[in-house]
Amino acid sequence: MKMGLCSFCLKSGILCQKCLAKVKSGEISELDLKIARILLSLEEKYPSLQNVYFHRAFETDGTMAIVVGPGDVPRLLGYGGKIVRAIGDETGKNIRILEHGVDDRKFLEDLFAPLSIMTINTIWLPDGSTETRVILRRRRGSHPSIDVKALKEIAIRVRNITLRVEFAD
Numbered sequence: 001m002k003m004g005l006c007s008f009c010l011k012s013g014i015l016c017q018k019c020l021a022k023v024k025s026g027e028i029s030e031l032d033l034k035i036a037r038i039l040l041s042l043e044e045k046y047p048s049l050q051n052v053y054f055h056r057a058f059e060t061d062g063t064m065a066i067v068v069g070p071g072d073v074p075r076l077l078g079y080g081g082k083i084v085r086a087i088g089d090e091t092g093k094n095i096r097i098l099e100h101g102v103d104d105r106k107f108l109e110d111l112f113a114p115l116s117i118m119t120i121n122t123i124w125l126p127d128g129s130t131e132t133r134v135i136l137r138r139r140r141g142s143h144p145s146i147d148v149k150a151l152k153e154i155a156i157r158v159r160n161i162t163l164r165v166e167f168a169d
């Protein structure tokens with residue numbers, strides 16, 4: 001796993017001046033360090049993690065979003081979902097894997113996966129601000145645990161997008 005810390009600091013857990021400055025400035029958060037350590041501890045068992053670039057982590061009460069580099073999402077979702085389950089067990093949260101640098105549509109697709117998105121449009125409010133309306137297709141059969149409130153909060157934190165979420169049959 002790679003990230004904004006040098007590999008020595010990442011592996012040793014002791015931060016050099018340069019890496020310490022990134023933590024102090026908030027470029028890398030305590031939560032990022034915690035998730036980085038978990039990812040690192042899983043590398044031996046799941047070698048595909050070695051090539052993952054970890055950007056940042058964001059958490060709400062029950063949900064954790066992990067933002068990784070372009071093309072890295074499948075590396076984390078592989079192994080039959082075992083990596084995501086391991087991170088979930090470690091943190092006690094429902095884990096969402098998101099890709100850095102994608103457009104809004106791709107971001108929302110990853111955020112709400114495995115539900116599929118029917119429509120995305122922008123709503124202009126009287127005060128000049130906007131909301132993004134997402135209409136999700138209801139799934140037949142068993143429902144994955146999707147916490148809409150938590151995902152709306154993640155969308156604000158990660159992308160500064162205010163969501164209005166609706167379901168269609």
Ligand SMILES: [Zn+2]
Nearest residue numbers: 006009016019
């Ligand atoms: Zn360092």
